[in-house]
Amino acid sequence: MPKVRKLDYAALLFSLTVIVLFSYNIYSGQGEAFSVKVESEGREWIYPLDRDRIIRVEGPIGITEIHIENNSVYIHDSPCPDKLCVMAGKLDRTGQWAACLPNRIFVSIEGNQDDEIDDLNY
Amino acid sequence: MMKLMTLTTEEKTTAAVLAALCMFLSVIEYLIPKPLPFMRLGLANLPVLVSLAVLPGRGTVVLVILKIMGQGLVNGTLFSYIFIFSAAGSIASCAVMISVYTLFSGNISMMGISVLGALAGNMVQITAARYIIFGNAAYLIAPPFLVIGTVSALVLGYLAEEFIEKSEWFESRKRAVSEGKRAEGEGV
Amino acid sequence: MNILKKVRPDYMFASALIVIPAFIFQDSVLLKWMHVFIFMSVSVMAGKRIRIIPNIIMLAGITAANLLTPVGEVMFHVMKFPVTKGALYSGLEKTALLTGMIYISRIALSGNFRISRNRRNMISDVFYYFERLMEGDRSPSGKIFSIRRERILHPAFISELIRMTDRKLLEMENSISNNDSGRISEELREYCVALSWIFLFIFAASNWLIYSIRFI
Numbered sequence: 001m002p003k004v005r006k007l008d009y010a011a012l013l014f015s016l017t018v019i020v021l022f023s024y025n026i027y028s029g030q031g032e033a034f035s036v037k038v039e040s041e042g043r044e045w046i047y048p049l050d051r052d053r054i055i056r057v058e059g060p061i062g063i064t065e066i067h068i069e070n071n072s073v074y075i076h077d078s079p080c081p082d083k084l085c086v087m088a089g090k091l092d093r094t095g096q097w098a099a100c101l102p103n104r105i106f107v108s109i110e111g112n113q114d115d116e117i118d119d120l121n122y
Numbered sequence: 123m124m125k126l127m128t129l130t131t132e133e134k135t136t137a138a139v140l141a142a143l144c145m146f147l148s149v150i151e152y153l154i155p156k157p158l159p160f161m162r163l164g165l166a167n168l169p170v171l172v173s174l175a176v177l178p179g180r181g182t183v184v185l186v187i188l189k190i191m192g193q194g195l196v197n198g199t200l201f202s203y204i205f206i207f208s209a210a211g212s213i214a215s216c217a218v219m220i221s222v223y224t225l226f227s228g229n230i231s232m233m234g235i236s237v238l239g240a241l242a243g244n245m246v247q248i249t250a251a252r253y254i255i256f257g258n259a260a261y262l263i264a265p266p267f268l269v270i271g272t273v274s275a276l277v278l279g280y281l282a283e284e285f286i287e288k289s290e291w292f293e294s295r296k297r298a299v300s301e302g303k304r305a306e307g308e309g310v
Numbered sequence: 311m312n313i314l315k316k317v318r319p320d321y322m323f324a325s326a327l328i329v330i331p332a333f334i335f336q337d338s339v340l341l342k343w344m345h346v347f348i349f350m351s352v353s354v355m356a357g358k359r360i361r362i363i364p365n366i367i368m369l370a371g372i373t374a375a376n377l378l379t380p381v382g383e384v385m386f387h388v389m390k391f392p393v394t395k396g397a398l399y400s401g402l403e404k405t406a407l408l409t410g411m412i413y414i415s416r417i418a419l420s421g422n423f424r425i426s427r428n429r430r431n432m433i434s435d436v437f438y439y440f441e442r443l444m445e446g447d448r449s450p451s452g453k454i455f456s457i458r459r460e461r462i463l464h465p466a467f468i469s470e471l472i473r474m475t476d477r478k479l480l481e482m483e484n485s486i487s488n489n490d491s492g493r494i495s496e497e498l499r500e501y502c503v504a505l506s507w508i509f510l511f512i513f514a515a516s517n518w519l520i521y522s523i524r525f526i
Contacts, residue, residue, distance in 0.1 A: 004231060005229055005234065006230075007226050007230035007234050008233050010234070011222075011234035011238050012237055012272075014238070015238065015240075016272070019241075019269060019272065022264065022268070023264070023265035026261045026262070026265065
């Protein structure tokens with residue numbers, strides 16, 4: 001049996017600590033991922049909230065531009081006359097929504113399919 | 123830089139034989155039945171651990187490069203031999219093992235070195251898997267992957283110590299390398 | 311089957327290096343899969359086996375993993391879970407990348423290492439020793455390695471393996487000095503070089519042609 005040295009224990013302890021911290025981060029951080037759901041006339045799009053992008057969706061009266069920025073989403077521009085949807089401002093929590101009724105576009109934030117991921121995990 | 127990477131003839135021979143041993147052990151590992159695709163022993167890392175005790179750091183680097191290329195040749199399954207992952211993982215674990223060995227040798231055995239090397243290699247592989255292929259789902263299998271990696275690293279470290287202690291080949295190689303170095307040193 | 315038997319390994323390696331950028335910077339998923347198809351064909355020509363089932367499992371697994379993060383238009387739902395275009399697309403692209411890289415690296419490390427053995431380098435040495443280790447038990451040519459699965463599961467196997475390996479390494483050590491038998495004639499070498507150039511040209515040209523389709 002080879003001799004176990006002092007620093008072997010330290011190495012093992014270090015590894016286990018890193019693994020525990022890493023795992024804790026993964027499993028507890030899971031619930032915080034949100035996604036943006038955009039609906040328009042029966043079509044549906046889903047995007048992660050944590051990656052910035054510009055989405056252009058075509059509705060009956062033109063193109064609505066939706067921006068995802070810094071974990072929040074807002075309707076940047078829409079061809080409607082009243083611009084109520086643009087004034088709705090930024091959405092960043094589950095359940096919040098904004099809509100452009102004239103252009104039939106609905107934007108909302110959803111939790112990130114938590115139950116599905118758990119089902120697939122084990 | 124070129125000067126840094128030069129090895130004596132004996133060191134080259136040792137690295138080449140150890141690299142061939144890596145490939146051979148990959149084939150053996152391939153034959154061992156696995157309950158899950160990512161449960162692997164990593165037998166091919168054994169020669170890398172052994173090399174720490176006989177080759178200078180740059181020799182181990184050369185060995186790891188040869189090992190990566192050799193393993194790319196021996197074909198494989200999802201988690202065991204994917205070229206990019208194994209390359210990134212091997213390089214990271216090699217860097218950690220060489221540094222730990224040079225800094226703490228005498229106070230740490232192959233088991234500790236192996237555990238730390240495996241941790242670095244596996245973390246890099248998971249990160250690579252996250253960004254290159256699997257997206258966030260890579261993190262979900264990360265914890266069991268890391269735990270299994272640590273356990274097999276302990277076993278491998280134990281085997282490496284056994285090999286270094288018992289192998290006659292290792293003894294004769296070690297002698298040859300140190301004599302070779304002296305001979306070429308005098309030649310210059 | 312190995313039609314590329316006479317192609318030198320260094321040319322194989324160089325051809326792979328030339329082709330890799332075209333493959334990596336390919337934006338179209340369909341064309342990326344075309345590269346993969348070429349790589350697989352060349353691997354077969356170089357005498358490598360292609361295993362279908364692991365490839366399919368990998369393809370399905372990676373695509374499924376990517377679908378977990380929905381991106382883009384929802385095409386349909388599978389048991390409440392949305393299958394999105396963007397995620398499917400990136401899954402297929404990543405599978406192509408991974409499969410392609412596996413086969414291109416196999417191509418890079420193929421070719422006949424005996425041809426270039428008269429110019430000794432470390433890589434050909436490694437393959438020489440590897441072959442020596444593999445012929446360990448003088449097994450019939452069909453079986454690569456004659457250790458049976460039952461023996462592997464035996465607890466004493468590992469220490470036996472160490473002892474066996476040690477013996478084999480010592481044996482090899484004694485024969486290291488006289489392994490210069492693999493020399494080949496001058497004409498054959500020139501022939502191999504010509505064939506290697508032809509292979510390199512065809513392989514590189516076909517892949518870069520696919521890459522340049524976008525400019526048409």
